[in-house]
Amino acid sequence: MSHDRTVRWPDVEQPEAERVVGGGRYAPAMANFAVRLVHGPRWDASCQIREQEAWDEHAAFMDGLVDDGLVILGGPVGDGEQTLHVVEAADETEIRARLARDPWAFAGLLQIGTIEPWALWLDSRPKDSAH
Numbered sequence: 001m002s003h004d005r006t007v008r009w010p011d012v013e014q015p016e017a018e019r020v021v022g023g024g025r026y027a028p029a030m031a032n033f034a035v036r037l038v039h040g041p042r043w044d045a046s047c048q049i050r051e052q053e054a055w056d057e058h059a060a061f062m063d064g065l066v067d068d069g070l071v072i073l074g075g076p077v078g079d080g081e082q083t084l085h086v087v088e089a090a091d092e093t094e095i096r097a098r099l100a101r102d103p104w105a106f107a108g109l110l111q112i113g114t115i116e117p118w119a120l121w122l123d124s125r126p127k128d129s130a131h
Contacts, residue, residue: 032072034118035085035095042108049080057103058110070098082113086120 039045044052052058065071074085089095092115104110 030088030090032118032120033087033089033092033095034114034116035074035087035099036113036115037083037085037099037110038113039081040104040108040111043110049076052104052109054103054107054109061102061104065098070095083110086118 042053049055062071062074066074070087070089072086072088075083077084087095089098095115096112099105099112102110
């Protein structure tokens with residue numbers, strides 16, 4: 001059984017060819033980020049997430065970010081007060097610009113908490129994955 005693992009090093013220059021170490025491929029790629037979104041001032045704590053104003057528009061927007069390859073993984077964490085997203089982008093500016101278009105950002109329901117660079121050294125996605 002082959003354990004093909006692709007690992008991305010966003011801030012380390014690598015030769016054109018992928019480096020193979022321990023059976024895994026280590027290739028340069030776009031930068032990855034851990035993005036935490038937090039409830040904004042207009043979040044209604046008496047409602048569940050799918051009952052919030054403009055849920056359908058927000059969900060469609062987020063699905064679009066997944067389709068575009070910006071959001072790799074994401075969803076509420078812990079008690080649901082925050083969401084955590086694995087994002088692949090050129091830089092933090094791109095992330096902020098894209099998330100600013102979220103209907104929930106306009107409505108004051110969701111805002112960026114933190115954006116941190118994340119060196120994803122372990123990645124089980126297939127080599128031919130779009131990410």
